[in-house]
Amino acid sequence: MAEERSRHPVGGVDYPRTLQEFDEWFPSEAACIDYLQRVRWPEGFRCPQCGAEAAWRTARGEFRCPRCQRQTSPTAGTVFEGTRKPLRTWFLTMWYVTSQKHGVSALGLQRVLGLGSCQTAWAWLHKLRRAMVRPGRERLNGEVEVDETYVGGVEANVTGRQTFKKSIVAIAVEIRGRGSGRVRMRRVEDLSGESLLPFVEAAVCPGAVVHTDGWAGYIGLARRGYYHRPKSLSASGDPAHVAMPRVHRIAALLARWWLGTHQGAISRRHLDYYLDEYTFRYNRRGSRARGMLFYRLLQQAVRVDPVPYKRLVGGSSRAGPNM
């Protein structure tokens, strides 16, 4: 164990940068457990019951406290809790999910890992998506574009089905020079102020400059502490993609991702989690090493509560705009 520990970080980097390094870092289940423990308890393990800092490792990789005898599983309270599959398979999944530029579908994951059922792959991806949103993350700041887009509604031969399947997604993105900064997105029920304003409040710091089109749903922004810069498209004569280029670029990428990676097969009630994954990926698009995303995902995966399969299937039950 001590040897494993001293091998990392390598050159100050605390995560594998290539698939080859991944193989070198995680040759065994024990190596994966060791890494998970270091990410979860960077200052060293501490007994959750009595606070003792020293602990024995059992043959199954659990910590046994010498003072109170409590045994703690390294995966307890993480998204990996109760899993019957090797942690190494989870690591491979996270590597695969974060190294593919456009993400993966459940079917693609099932094939690559040889998982027995598509249901397992689907449940794993959903568990990981829940780890992609960092609790208490900061809101967007500075100058921000806000607009909506429609997703879903794959052309179907059934009359009237298209409109039924469409969902509205509100998008906010920071303006950084000619490029984009961070993004936030969320499904909204409709285009009313009751739906759009809470989205902006959850996504953007008060005091920020918010650019929107002239839509009435955004009229309350100034009263909520934003510097609202509505642009009347009919007056300017510009089409929306010229007035709000960053949001429209993201909307186009989102549509391509939806149809490409997931072939349009995302149900409305699970949409927010897919948006979380998209956001996670987009906001880290500048990371030089793909392994960095793997590392961030693992960091967050050991911090969120495990979600039983039943609740995963139930879809979004969030009370508020949980960004």
Ligand SMILES: [Zn+2]
């Ligand atoms: Zn103890």
